[in-house]
Amino acid sequence: MRRVTRLALYAAALGLAAQAIFPFLWMLSTSLKPPREVLATPPGLVPAAPTLDNFVRLLTETAFITYFRNSVLVAGLTVLLTTLVGAVGAYSLTRFRFPGREAVAKLILATYMFAPILIVVPIYIMARRLGIVNTHTALVLSYTSFSLPFALWLLRAFFQSIPLDLEEAALVDGAGRPRAVAYVVAPLALPGLLATAIFTFTLAWNDYIFTLILIASDELKTLPVGVQDLFAAAVVDWGLVMAAGVLITIPALAFFMAVQRHLVAGWGSGGLKG
Amino acid sequence: MTVHAGAAARVRARPRRRLGPAALGVLGVLPALLLIAALIAYPVGYSIWLSLLDKHSFFPAERWVGLDNYVYLLRDTEFWDSLWKGVVYATGTTALQLVAGVVAALVLHQPFVGRTLVRALVLFPYMIPTIVAVIVWRWLLNETYGLVDYLLVAWGLVRQPIVWLGTEHVMTSLIGMSVWQFTPFVVISVLARLQTIPPELYEAARVDGASPWGRFRWITLPQLRAVLFVVILLRSIWMFTKFDTVWLWGEGAGAGREIRTLPVYAYMRTFTYYQAGYGAALAVVMLLMLMAATVAYFRLFWREEEAA
Numbered sequence: 320m321r322r323v324t325r326l327a328l329y330a331a332a333l334g335l336a337a338q339a340i341f342p343f344l345w346m347l348s349t350s351l352k353p354p355r356e357v358l359a360t361p362p363g364l365v366p367a368a369p370t371l372d373n374f375v376r377l378l379t380e381t382a383f384i385t386y387f388r389n390s391v392l393v394a395g396l397t398v399l400l401t402t403l404v405g406a407v408g409a410y411s412l413t414r415f416r417f418p419g420r421e422a423v424a425k426l427i428l429a430t431y432m433f434a435p436i437l438i439v440v441p442i443y444i445m446a447r448r449l450g451i452v453n454t455h456t457a458l459v460l461s462y463t464s465f466s467l468p469f470a471l472w473l474l475r476a477f478f479q480s481i482p483l484d485l486e487e488a489a490l491v492d493g494a495g496r497p498r499a500v501a502y503v504v505a506p507l508a509l510p511g512l513l514a515t516a517i518f519t520f521t522l523a524w525n526d527y528i529f530t531l532i533l534i535a536s537d538e539l540k541t542l543p544v545g546v547q548d549l550f551a552a553a554v555v556d557w558g559l560v561m562a563a564g565v566l567i568t569i570p571a572l573a574f575f576m577a578v579q580r581h582l583v584a585g586w587g588s589g590g591l592k593g
Numbered sequence: 594m595t596v597h598a599g600a601a602a603r604v605r606a607r608p609r610r611r612l613g614p615a616a617l618g619v620l621g622v623l624p625a626l627l628l629i630a631a632l633i634a635y636p637v638g639y640s641i642w643l644s645l646l647d648k649h650s651f652f653p654a655e656r657w658v659g660l661d662n663y664v665y666l667l668r669d670t671e672f673w674d675s676l677w678k679g680v681v682y683a684t685g686t687t688a689l690q691l692v693a694g695v696v697a698a699l700v701l702h703q704p705f706v707g708r709t710l711v712r713a714l715v716l717f718p719y720m721i722p723t724i725v726a727v728i729v730w731r732w733l734l735n736e737t738y739g740l741v742d743y744l745l746v747a748w749g750l751v752r753q754p755i756v757w758l759g760t761e762h763v764m765t766s767l768i769g770m771s772v773w774q775f776t777p778f779v780v781i782s783v784l785a786r787l788q789t790i791p792p793e794l795y796e797a798a799r800v801d802g803a804s805p806w807g808r809f810r811w812i813t814l815p816q817l818r819a820v821l822f823v824v825i826l827l828r829s830i831w832m833f834t835k836f837d838t839v840w841l842w843g844e845g846a847g848a849g850r851e852i853r854t855l856p857v858y859a860y861m862r863t864f865t866y867y868q869a870g871y872g873a874a875l876a877v878v879m880l881l882m883l884m885a886a887t888v889a890y891f892r893l894f895w896r897e898e899e900a901a
Contacts, residue, residue, distance in 0.1 A: 411621025434834030441636035464632030525722040527837040543724040
């Protein structure tokens with residue numbers, strides 16, 4: 320490659336990386352600044368007098384820890400439920416012939432395009448009727464049904480890619496189906512299960528609208544709505560808000576990094592939504 | 594009863610009776626289907642029913658009004674206004690994401706040192722919660738203390754700081770921020786497809802003396818057709834129905850009206866004015882428009898496919 324082209328390529332790559340992460344560096348920088356420095360002109364990227372004061376105030380003076388615990392709980396339960404129901408469903412879709420199988424697959428794809436705003440009104444009224452408004456149950460159920468179509472679609476692709484012969488060999492050798500699944504299919508489907516888990520986790524962790532409509536009491540709120548309340552104060556305490564932003568981003572990022580390698584495979588089959 | 598119990602015992606004594614594959618299959622998919630039916634399909638139907646009622650969002654009182662909500666909707670200037678804003682937002686963001694996403698994917702497809710890292714970094718904006726994307730950009734674009742206005746003034750590009758969240762610029766800043774947040778979806782979809790284009794095609798073109806632009810125009814682009822079709826469809830639907838980003842961008846900014854897209858308007862009717870029936874009618878209309886657009890889009894694509 321010619322030198323100029325090469326140089327342009329590296330400049331473009333650097334630009335791409337910078338636009339993606341610079342806002343986070345700025346958020347981190349602000350979160351470590353004392354109040355006076357936050358509002359100083361000119362603003363600097365490296366804090367002159369770094370302090371953890373914003374984080375201390377966030378954890379002691381606000382309900383941040385409660386929101387965090389609620390988010391972990393709700394996202395965790397959603398991941399478990401979705402992965403379990405999704406894996407069993409997708410396995411059945413690929414391994415057993417039954418009438419309507421293709422129709423089910425098409426239905427799943429159709430719901431993939433669906434957005435929460437189209438059904439928040441009935442969901443809210445249904446939750447009221449069932450008496451589960453203002454409970455985490457309502458959130459977990461909503462997130463599960465929203466991530467399921469996609470989880471089924473993704474896992475179906477993974478199960479389809481696992482050769483039937485392997486499983487049949489195990490069945491012929493006298494292993495029952497449960498054992499064949501546990502020892503032959505599950506290890507091969509692990510990347511798919513991880514991709515599903517991270518997709519579901521992200522959906523539940525990031526959701527704003529369901530918590531907004533279904534949760535009224537402060538002690539049950541999840542992070543996005545809880546933090547929005549901090550942000551809605553008359554005078555915004557930017558240092559505090561940025562500290563909250565940093566702490567919400569870390570778990571999502573850590574989870575993402577941990578399974579990132581497996582994820583690329585999932586993306587090939589369209590592992591994203593939003 | 595005792596006879597049945599005896600029969601059951603006899604069955605159990607024999608080698609374990611197995612369910613047929615069809616029964617097992619249905620049984621396995623059932624939990625997933627039930628959840629989807631109860632929490633997606635049923636609500637859609639319920640929405641249609643609600644849209645025919647005059648119903649308060651909190652109190653049980655409801656009254657059958659037939660198509661009154663829809664008749665009202667046709668004359669509701671706020672509806673038309675929010676529809677227009679929604680269309681501007683959806684088409685603007687989708688077009689920009691598409692261009693930026695394809696360019697970024699082409700760059701990330703080239704070999705260079707540190708490519709894996711850059712590919713992972715580029716996904717950040719898409720992975721983080723919307724609330725974080727919103728607060729960090731509202732901080733960067735703050736008219737008094739924000740970095741962006743500071744730099745624009747310091748570099749002499751503008752005389753006065755731009756009020757990004759003011760009436761005049763709030764739609765522009767919302768579109769820019771949304772493009773930043775959602776472009777990674779386009780990047781990853783296109784990149785995945787680029788990796789499956791057979792290299793022989795490019796070699797043949799090179800032998801024939803095709804320019805880089807020619808190779809892109811006549812090889813890459815036709816190969817990307819199908820994936821771009823899907824990406825445009827999904828992105829425009831998701832942008833048209835986007836609630837959280839738009840709502841949070843307008844929250845407390847004072848210029849929320851300027852970015853009151855259809856999803857935000859439907860939400861407000863239901864949860865600010867407590868008109869559940871009218872809110873449901875707005876959601877139903879949104880859904881119908883999406884379905885009509887999707888069908889039209891597929892038709893168009895097929896016709897072009899046949900012509901090609």
